Amino acid sequence: MKDLKVGIIDYGCGNIKSIIGALKHLGIIKTVLVNSENEIEVCDCLILPGVGAYGHAMKRLNANNLIMPIKKFVYDGGFILGICLGMQLLFDRSHEMGTFDGLGLISGTVKKLKKSDNNNFKLPNIGWYSIDKKKNDYQSNNFLMKKDLINFYYFVHSYAAFPNEPKNIIASSSYSGEAFAAVVKKNNIYGTQFHPEKSGQAGLNILHNFLKIVMKKQ
Amino acid sequence: MKNIRLIGRLDIKGENLIKGIQLEGLRIIGNPNEYAKLYYQQGIDELIYIDSVASLYGRNNLVDIVSKTTSEVFVPVTVGGGIRTLNDIDILLKSGADKVAINTEGVKNPNFFREAVETFGAQSIVGSIVAKKISSNNWEVYTDGGREKTGLNVENWLKVLEDKGIGELLITSVDRDGTKSGFDYELVSKVSKICNVPLIISGGAGEKNHLLEILKNNNLDAIAVGSILHFKNQTVKSLKSFLINNDIKLRLVQ
Numbered sequence: 307m308k309d310l311k312v313g314i315i316d317y318g319c320g321n322i323k324s325i326i327g328a329l330k331h332l333g334i335i336k337t338v339l340v341n342s343e344n345e346i347e348v349c350d351c352l353i354l355p356g357v358g359a360y361g362h363a364m365k366r367l368n369a370n371n372l373i374m375p376i377k378k379f380v381y382d383g384g385f386i387l388g389i390c391l392g393m394q395l396l397f398d399r400s401h402e403m404g405t406f407d408g409l410g411l412i413s414g415t416v417k418k419l420k421k422s423d424n425n426n427f428k429l430p431n432i433g434w435y436s437i438d439k440k441k442n443d444y445q446s447n448n449f450l451m452k453k454d455l456i457n458f459y460y461f462v463h464s465y466a467a468f469p470n471e472p473k474n475i476i477a478s479s480s481y482s483g484e485a486f487a488a489v490v491k492k493n494n495i496y497g498t499q500f501h502p503e504k505s506g507q508a509g510l511n512i513l514h515n516f517l518k519i520v521m522k523k524q
Numbered sequence: 525m526k527n528i529r530l531i532g533r534l535d536i537k538g539e540n541l542i543k544g545i546q547l548e549g550l551r552i553i554g555n556p557n558e559y560a561k562l563y564y565q566q567g568i569d570e571l572i573y574i575d576s577v578a579s580l581y582g583r584n585n586l587v588d589i590v591s592k593t594t595s596e597v598f599v600p601v602t603v604g605g606g607i608r609t610l611n612d613i614d615i616l617l618k619s620g621a622d623k624v625a626i627n628t629e630g631v632k633n634p635n636f637f638r639e640a641v642e643t644f645g646a647q648s649i650v651g652s653i654v655a656k657k658i659s660s661n662n663w664e665v666y667t668d669g670g671r672e673k674t675g676l677n678v679e680n681w682l683k684v685l686e687d688k689g690i691g692e693l694l695i696t697s698v699d700r701d702g703t704k705s706g707f708d709y710e711l712v713s714k715v716s717k718i719c720n721v722p723l724i725i726s727g728g729a730g731e732k733n734h735l736l737e738i739l740k741n742n743n744l745d746a747i748a749v750g751s752i753l754h755f756k757n758q759t760v761k762s763l764k765s766f767l768i769n770n771d772i773k774l775r776l777v778q
């Protein structure tokens with residue numbers, strides 16, 4: 307696994323250092339910071355981080371001329387893992403402060419979470435929650451193992467993805483009584499709404515699962 | 525059901541983890557990275573570093589500590605103390621911090637909160653209020669690590685911070701900080717009723733029952749503790765187990 311070249315999309319919208327730290331902890335030596343098309347070509351897989359606003363993030367990807375190269379990488383069978391906003395960017399569009407197109411790699415929309423009337427559930431949703439695996443996870447490729455389901459993961463978000471195809475939801479979580487997609491997968495495309503790099507050993511396990519999947523396909 | 529976060533608060537002076545009483549008389553506890561790592565291994569949900577003399581000297585010294593911590597501690601880290609510019613925030617976030625807590629500079633220039641939110645996103649900006657009781661039912665905002673009064677009323681100021689778009693609020697009671705005598709019950713009750721963003725309370729936790737009592741009776745999102753862990757009265761595990769056994773929802777670490 308140490309020879310795996312993991313590309314982290316570096317477009318000014320993510321906590322890159324934490325992801326590099328987590329990968330290093332898992333034994334990945336060759337982290338590639340991806341600022342342009344050229345770097346994508348050498349990567350065995352991509353991680354798309356992201357914090358902040360959806361429209362701004364897409365603008366940054368576009369400004370770095372990364373949208374088409376990312377899509378091409380994925381269409382050619384390359385593995386990608388989107389984290390938090392990075393996962394939301396995989397979808398068709400978001401309604402965060404306007405309507406913005408995403409990468410369109412998974413069919414679905416990003417919408418605002420509900421607050422509760424009694425102010426018990428505030429936004430952003432910040433906290434550690436467990437996830438529920440869906441029954442129709444027929445091809446999850448061991449991205450989520452049974453042991454991963456007893457754990458808690460760190461979420462921080464006000465918006466969440468709602469895939470059009472239920473089969474793309476590998477696990478869900480809920481906030482203020484509303485279920486949303488916590489883990490998504492479509493073929494070689496993976497995403498987590500929570501931050502695996504900030505979710506303790508449980509999160510590191512999920513990152514490790516992803517890297518093992520990439521390894522197997524090498 | 526909402527899960528409460530248990531946060532380890534590490535006050536720093538120079539290279540040392542310290543703890544004062546009412547934010548003064550700072551006593552050296554040890555190496556902050558070692559404590560951070562210990563609390564992480566015990567299952568802490570988050571860490572807050574506060575450079576306790578940064579405002580006084582006008583700089584934040586935490587970059588190296590944060591950088592080291594976040595290469596081996598994989599939970600969210602917030603950093604506060606002496607943050608004056610967008611560049612200060614940028615440097616800390618690039619060192620591995622997830623959020624910054626802003627107090628003094630925000631009092632001098634309230635629009636700094638909005639600029640910070642617009643640049644880094646609300647999820648990265650914690651509004652920090654240091655509160656001191658000045659009369660019955662009335663708390664004043666303090667800055668510079670609890671040394672300077674501002675004349676601002678805590679409740680009014682909280683609404684200003686919310687209006688500026690902060691993602692979270694950290695409220696520290698100067699009166700209770702380091703005393704281990706329990707939270708400022710009235711302050712917490714008052715603030716939690718009007719706060720519309722996730723609320724972290726800090727200052728006074730000395731026994732496990734202090735946490736249980738405040739959580740049972742208020743709508744809180746997170747509790748930050750220092751002394752109770754630093755002086756080994758409790759471990760993260762023992763605190764969490766106690767609270768969970770008393771029907772408080774928290775993250776369990778396997």
